[in-house]
Amino acid sequence: MPDAIAIDALRVQYGTFTAVNGLTLGIRQGELFGLLGPNGAGKSTTIRVLIGQRTPTAGSVRVCGYDVVKEWAKIKPLMGYVPDRDNHFDEFTGRRNLEFFADLYGVPRLRVRDCLRMVELDDAANVPVRGYSLGMKKKLLLARALLHRPPVLYLDEPTANLDIHSADVVHRILRERVSEGATVVMTTHDMAEVEKICDRVGIVCKGKLVALDSPLALRQLHTERRADVIRTDGERASFDMDSETDRQAMAALVSAGQVASVRTREFDFHATFLKLTGQTFD
Secondary structure: OOOOEEEEEEEEEEOOEEEEEEEEEEEOOOOEEEEEOOOOOOHHHHHHHHOOOOOOOEEEEEEOOEEOOOOHHHHHHHEEEEOOOOOOOOOOEHHHHHHHHHHHHOOOOHHHHHHHHHOOOHHHOOOEHHHOOHHHHHHHHHHHHHOOOOOEEEEEOOOOOOOHHHHHHHHHHHHHHHHOOOEEEEEEOOHHHHHHHOOEEEEEEOOEEEEEEOHHHHHHHHOOOEEEEEEOOOOEEEEEOOOHHHHHHHHHHHHOOOEEEEEEOOOOHHHHHHHHHOOOOO
């Protein structure tokens, strides 16, 4: 099956500044893909190209087989977008905001009710959006993007300003869309979020792709396989789980009942990013 999104040697410049520098990336149909990197890495610029807000300086991008520059009119009905900042009509209610876009999409207004319920805003449907919290406004953006059931969905920091429960609601919705065959691309700073819901992740730095794999594979590749032990006498020791000698030494302590606690090393994304790029993740 061809990729839902095919990015080939994409380059985007703002004057003399290169925001995206030769990015090549294929995103599969029915995949929840995380684009991860620090501020200024090129994530949002890549999304702007995908949603037609920025023309590539060089390279090509195809969405559902269509060229984003030459065939944009065919792509636009196929995508939904959740920006990192809200752009609602604040004087309208949540319901009226969605009805406005439902009419533009030619979607029955019953779909508005369903989308409000999906993001748990049905109780606030008749409240003017200026009275919404930042998290409620973020969820209303998602409801708007889902109105026409787009096969491709882009989200820029979709859980920013959300509490834990609301973030879980968003995660569930995204996984449901993927299970139905949609392709979802989200940018984030949060590796924990990527590990929780994404099928694959691309790590970008200075407009270039520096790693591409499943979250589990990245964890396995870059996590230290070490166990830190506190002995019953208070002494501390560290064992390399890739070393037969260390494994035997640790097993001997355990067998002798001389281990008070054991802790394995956790995946450290910041250390991994430093190793991959030579710079810190800010």
